[in-house]
Amino acid sequence: MASPKRIGKIEFGLLSPKDIRKMSVRKIIWADTYDDDGFPYPQGLMDLHLGVIDPGLRCKTCGNRASDCPGHFGHIELAKPVIHVGYTRLIRKLLRVACRECGRLLLSQDEIHKVLGPEDERNEDVISEKDIKKERVCPYCGEQQLKINFEKPTTFSEVMTDENGRKIDHKLTPADIRARLEKIPDEDLQLLGINPEVARPEWTCLTVLPVPPVTMRPSIILENGQRSEDDLTHKLVDIIRINQRFKENQDAGAPQLIIEDLWELLQYHVTTYLDNEVAGCPPARHRSGRPLKTISQRLKGKDGRFRGSLSGKRVNFSARTVISPDPNLSIGQVGIPLAVANEMSVPIRVTPFNIEEIRQMVLTGPERHTVNSPCGANYAIRPDGRRVRLSDMTRENIAEMLEPGWAVDRQLRKDDIVLFNRQPSLHRMSIMAHRVVLMDGKTFRLNPAVCPPYNADFDGDEMNLHVPQTEEARAEAFMLASVAENIMSPRFGGPIIGGIHDHISGIFILTHQVRWFDKKGVLYLLRSSTPEHLPKPGKVEEGVEYWTNKQVFSMILPENLNMLYKASSCINCEKCKMENCERDAYVKIIGGELTCGVIDKESIGAFKGKILQRIIRQSGLERGRQFVDDVTKLSIRGIMFDGFSFGIDDEDLSKIEYGQIDEVLSEAEDDVERRIRIYEEGQLEPMPGRTLEETLEMQIMQVLGKARDRTGDIAGRHLGLSNSAVVMAVSGARGSMLNLTQMAGCIGQQAVRGERITRGYEGRTLPHFKKGDRGAQAHGFVRNSYKSGLTPTEFFFHAIGGREGLVDTAVRTSQSGYLQRRMINALQDLKVGYDGTVRTSGGRIIQFRYGEDSTDPAKSSMGDPVDVVGIVESIIVEEV
Amino acid sequence: MSTKFSVIGHMMVPDHQIMSVEEVDDLLTSYKITRDQLPKVYHDDPSVKEIGAKINDVIRIVRNSQTAGRAEAYRQVVKRPKK
Ligand SMILES: [Mg+2]
Ligand SMILES: [Zn+2]
Ligand SMILES: [Zn+2]
Ligand SMILES: [Zn+2]
Numbered sequence: 001m002a003s004p005k006r007i008g009k010i011e012f013g014l015l016s017p018k019d020i021r022k023m024s025v026r027k028i029i030w031a032d033t034y035d036d037d038g039f040p041y042p043q044g045l046m047d048l049h050l051g052v053i054d055p056g057l058r059c060k061t062c063g064n065r066a067s068d069c070p071g072h073f074g075h076i077e078l079a080k081p082v083i084h085v086g087y088t089r090l091i092r093k094l095l096r097v098a099c100r101e102c103g104r105l106l107l108s109q110d111e112i113h114k115v116l117g118p119e120d121e122r123n124e125d126v127i128s129e130k131d132i133k134k135e136r137v138c139p140y141c142g143e144q145q146l147k148i149n150f151e152k153p154t155t156f157s158e159v160m161t162d163e164n165g166r167k168i169d170h171k172l173t174p175a176d177i178r179a180r181l182e183k184i185p186d187e188d189l190q191l192l193g194i195n196p197e198v199a200r201p202e203w204t205c206l207t208v209l210p211v212p213p214v215t216m217r218p219s220i221i222l223e224n225g226q227r228s229e230d231d232l233t234h235k236l237v238d239i240i241r242i243n244q245r246f247k248e249n250q251d252a253g254a255p256q257l258i259i260e261d262l263w264e265l266l267q268y269h270v271t272t273y274l275d276n277e278v279a280g281c282p283p284a285r286h287r288s289g290r291p292l293k294t295i296s297q298r299l300k301g302k303d304g305r306f307r308g309s310l311s312g313k314r315v316n317f318s319a320r321t322v323i324s325p326d327p328n329l330s331i332g333q334v335g336i337p338l339a340v341a342n343e344m345s346v347p348i349r350v351t352p353f354n355i356e357e358i359r360q361m362v363l364t365g366p367e368r369h370t371v372n373s374p375c376g377a378n379y380a381i382r383p384d385g386r387r388v389r390l391s392d393m394t395r396e397n398i399a400e401m402l403e404p405g406w407a408v409d410r411q412l413r414k415d416d417i418v419l420f421n422r423q424p425s426l427h428r429m430s431i432m433a434h435r436v437v438l439m440d441g442k443t444f445r446l447n448p449a450v451c452p453p454y455n456a457d458f459d460g461d462e463m464n465l466h467v468p469q470t471e472e473a474r475a476e477a478f479m480l481a482s483v484a485e486n487i488m489s490p491r492f493g494g495p496i497i498g499g500i501h502d503h504i505s506g507i508f509i510l511t512h513q514v515r516w517f518d519k520k521g522v523l524y525l526l527r528s529s530t531p532e533h534l535p536k537p538g539k540v541e542e543g544v545e546y547w548t549n550k551q552v553f554s555m556i557l558p559e560n561l562n563m564l565y566k567a568s569s570c571i572n573c574e575k576c577k578m579e580n581c582e583r584d585a586y587v588k589i590i591g592g593e594l595t596c597g598v599i600d601k602e603s604i605g606a607f608k609g610k611i612l613q614r615i616i617r618q619s620g621l622e623r624g625r626q627f628v629d630d631v632t633k634l635s636i637r638g639i640m641f642d643g644f645s646f647g648i649d650d651e652d653l654s655k656i657e658y659g660q661i662d663e664v665l666s667e668a669e670d671d672v673e674r675r676i677r678i679y680e681e682g683q684l685e686p687m688p689g690r691t692l693e694e695t696l697e698m699q700i701m702q703v704l705g706k707a708r709d710r711t712g713d714i715a716g717r718h719l720g721l722s723n724s725a726v727v728m729a730v731s732g733a734r735g736s737m738l739n740l741t742q743m744a745g746c747i748g749q750q751a752v753r754g755e756r757i758t759r760g761y762e763g764r765t766l767p768h769f770k771k772g773d774r775g776a777q778a779h780g781f782v783r784n785s786y787k788s789g790l791t792p793t794e795f796f797f798h799a800i801g802g803r804e805g806l807v808d809t810a811v812r813t814s815q816s817g818y819l820q821r822r823m824i825n826a827l828q829d830l831k832v833g834y835d836g837t838v839r840t841s842g843g844r845i846i847q848f849r850y851g852e853d854s855t856d857p858a859k860s861s862m863g864d865p866v867d868v869v870g871i872v873e874s875i876i877v878e879e880v
Numbered sequence: 881m882s883t884k885f886s887v888i889g890h891m892m893v894p895d896h897q898i899m900s901v902e903e904v905d906d907l908l909t910s911y912k913i914t915r916d917q918l919p920k921v922y923h924d925d926p927s928v929k930e931i932g933a934k935i936n937d938v939i940r941i942v943r944n945s946q947t948a949g950r951a952e953a954y955r956q957v958v959k960r961p962k963k
Contacts, residue, residue: 124961837911844917853948863947 071213103183
């Protein structure tokens with residue numbers, strides 16, 4: 001069995017007044033805490049029997065000092081019972097199902113049989129509130145039951161009918177309620193699923209209140225020497241004060257009205273002491289106006305005891321700082337600032353083989369001034385386990401004493417294995433093992449190609465780093481979690497790591513059509529990639545050797561690669577022109593030679609990466625990693641060869657295009673006017689299943705949408721591959737032709753929930769328009785482009801449309817985040833056994849075969865266990 | 881007046897069969913499990929009712945699987961708890 005011990009059952013019960021008195025070491029009667037000398041009052045809230053927090057004092061219960069005393073409970077005797085807010089729903093249920101007179105369950109034995117079945121075959125089923133009809137007559141004593149009303153937070157009342165047939169609410173005091181709950185017999189409670197041994201219902205009405213130990217609510221001493229008490233202590237002070245006054249008034253025989261007021265006040269204080277965020281109850285506040293953090297607030301929520309303190313752990317050997325990009329690093333590396341590397345350490349044992357090396361580290365000590373200096377050590381650990389901080393004073397001495405049996409905390413150095421993480425850690429690629437590179441500066445550096453798995457960018461993102469401390473941990477981190485091991489995503493069986501943004505633009509520019517480079521150019525491009533020898537030149541002219549761009553790219557491909565596919569820039573012509581494609585979108589790689597086609601997102605992009613995927617399937621993850629490193633470096637050099645930038649004048653069109661765009665938009669607006677006239681004259685034919693208005697709206701949206709697209713076409717005709725935005729859109733690096741349309745052509749219709757904007761003033765969207773105007777301009781059509789600039793009304797409509805998008809994303813992220821949390825909580829302990837079954841930690845079977853086909857999706861080809869097309873393609877060298 | 885609809889006949893409902901005692905024993909030994917480690921199905925599940933399975937019977941469900949073509953699963957019939 002997986003777990004060594006099995007939990008038989010967990011019992012939930014209530015603390016009885018008897019239990020509370022039994023565990024109490026002191027009855028607390030004074031609301032005061034400390035006297036003028038700063039000494040705790042006996043029987044006050046800080047009584048020395050409850051434990052000690054001041055150093056020097058001894059606990060009067062256990063005799064220990066502050067460091068060893070666990071703290072002890074006290075108790076307060078309440079003048080009258082009060083309701084525990086946490087149990088109001090249980091109380092309401094019990095008042096409704098039990099007789100108000102005799103306390104029996106309001107079901108006859110026959111009825112119980114009907115609901116639960118015969119006595120000998122009953123299971124865990126219990127009687128619920130729904131099984132009992134409201135306001136019936138007690139089958140045992142014949143008492144007519146009354147309706148029980150419950151008002152938040154703690155008020156219960158019975159609806160009575162007076163002589164005149166009027167209904168009046170009769171309030172039940174906590175004492176009344178307690179008396180009723182007391183009358184419910186044990187056997188009846190069992191039928192309701194309550195074990196009376198551990199949870200008598202009357203215990204939900206408190207007569208004694210436990211006082212938590214002072215260790216749970218320590219007071220702090222402010223800078224000015226004043227004591228500041230914990231919120232819980234403040235609340236307990238309130239409770240004791242009111243309780244005291246209540247008792248005095250009771251003993252003096254005060255009028256009923258005053259007693260009731262005090263009772264309610266006591267109830268309020270006990271309620272807010274337990275939970276200061278109950279509905280229908282103003283929260284108790286500090287003098288400053290801040291709501292008090294009472295018991296339930298300590299437990300609840302993200303920063304509460306459960307999620308914040310118990311499930312959430314803080315660790316040593318971790319670092320966090322801002323990240324920034326460094327394309328010269330391998331994807332498997334991470335750049336670490338010296339300040340971090342000097343602080344973080346790895347323990348190493350002294351052996352006869354490394355003693356000299358370690359002695360040198362100890363002599364170097366904790367200070368390392370440059371990235372290239374040898375690494376030092378921060379601590380020495382003696383054979384008896386004691387740690388000695390290395391300093392200028394101690395290090396020479398310790399270096400002398402060093403011998404096998406000692407260990408030393410060595411500083412981080414190049415090629416150490418560390419775990420790198422970015423929150424939210426939504427999938428396993430959010431934590432990967434990298435190898436350390438020491439760097440100047442104060443940020444973590446990573447290759448931009450590993451951004452997709454972390455979902456990182458460099459607009460201020462921070463990441464965490466953890467240093468494994470044992471050989472086993474390092475081995476495990478490297479073999480299971482290294483970047484190379486995680487290129488293939490288990491989410492879709494393809495590479496999640498690959499080129500992004502400039503990598504794609506760069507490789508596109510480099511490999512588009514055919515270009516010739518001389519030796520200098522080729523060497524410039526391939527300088528930081530692995531290939532070491534140039535192939536035979538593609539041509540020699542006047543004694544000068546030239547290579548094609550495709551030859552340059554082919555150098556980083558493995559020799560046995562055969563692939564045929566269409567690039568991202570393919571527009572899916574009806575009849576593919578194959579090698580003669582004028583967009584160069586037909587990619588053909590034979591024997592590791594790119595013979596035609598352009599390399600873009602489809603080939604090397606993250607989430608796509610056809611070539612990368614094939615390389616990994618043929619030659620393994622390590623070769624895949626090398627390809628990513630090569631291709632990102634080559635593409636960055638490719639983009640630097642020509643330069644790549646975008647400016648405001650890249651959105652300029654010529655006079656002719658502006659004229660055409662104007663014409664198209666005017667035509668569309670006229671068309672809209674015409675359709676509106678037809679509608680107003682009652683000539684419009686409604687579409688099936690639509691009203692006249694809906695038909696008109698749809699037509700208008702369609703006309704305007706088409707017009708916008710046409711402006712895009714016009715702009716696109718002018719802007720060719722000489723335009724950087726077009727290059728990015730076509731290659732799939734970033735942006736789309738729609739973005740370009742909106743920059744240069746026309747922004748188009750703004751929509752809210754897929755419809756034209758109609759909200760705003762009565763009969764119109766803004767006071768600038770006539771009531772009832774259905775025209776394009778009056779309902780959010782933005783005729784201008786981002787370049788030409790928006791009119792004030794257009795700008796306003798654009799803001800309305802933009803806001804919807806922002807709200808949508810905000811709502812979606814919070815919803816999907818919670819969904820993810822629930823799913824992970826449900827699935828986290830499942831594992832695949834050696835027999836292929838998926839089981840819970842208790843050995844219960846979830847799936848008889850993992851995924852029904854026992855295929856690891858990370859080792860699959862887009863979900864399929866075998867990449868049939870790839871195998872056939874690579875053998876017959878023809879598109880399948 | 882009600883017409884009874886047979887869920888078993890529907891193309892989206894996989895094949896359900898009650899397993900014999902021997903088959904169940906084989907199943908339990910081959911996976912080295914006890915009965916309570918089997919997946920469960922409620923006694924009032926429409927398919928379970930239709931094949932007439934009783935509480936504590938084990939049912940073999942044969943599905944068309946997207947990944948494997950054909951997949952078998954086994955479920956023990958249990959009483960649906962109230963609510
Ligand atoms: Mg960011
Ligand atoms: Zn103590
Ligand atoms: Zn009764
Ligand atoms: Zn084509």
